[in-house]
Amino acid sequence: MVxxxxxxxxxxEKVAEAAVASIGGAFARRVRETATRRGLRPGALAASAVLRxxxxxxxxxxxxxxxxxxxxxxxxxxGLAFIVEPALGEGEQTGV
Numbered sequence: 342m343v344x345x346x347x348x349x350x351x352x353x354e355k356v357a358e359a360a361v362a363s364i365g366g367a368f369a370r371r372v373r374e375t376a377t378r379r380g381l382r383p384g385a386l387a388a389s390a391v392l393r394x395x396x397x398x399x400x401x402x403x404x405x406x407x408x409x410x411x412x413x414x415x416x417x418x419x420g421l422a423f424i425v426e427p428a429l430g431e432g433e434q435t436g437v
Contacts, residue, residue: 343410344403347420351391358384360421368422375429387421390428 351357361372361383369383376386394402409423410416 343416343420344406347406347410347417347424348391348395350417351421351424352388352395354382354384354388356384357387357391357421358382360418361387361425364418364422368426371429372425386428387425390425391421393428394424 351360361369372383372386376383379386381389394406398406406420406423410420413419
């Protein structure tokens with residue numbers, strides 16, 4: 342159910358932007374910086390990552406997402422971060 346909630350709610354740009362802001366910290370800063378470099382709003386970047394995950398992820402990726410959110414106090418936010426994190430390095434070489 343949590344996975345479906347992530348897919349349904351965080352594929353909306355405004356919801357995704359609010360969720361990124363709720364996560365805060367270094368993650369939110371990296372989302373903002375990456376979005377700015379790509380000419381996007383942070384919510385658009387996060388929502389597009391969710392849509393891409395929903396369309397392209399296979400069973401192993403969904404299983405990894407299930408494991409990532411299992412037992413977390415804030416599973417929706419944890420799941421969003423899990424999905425968006427790989428998109429923050431796409432198309433650029435990072436030393437992180």
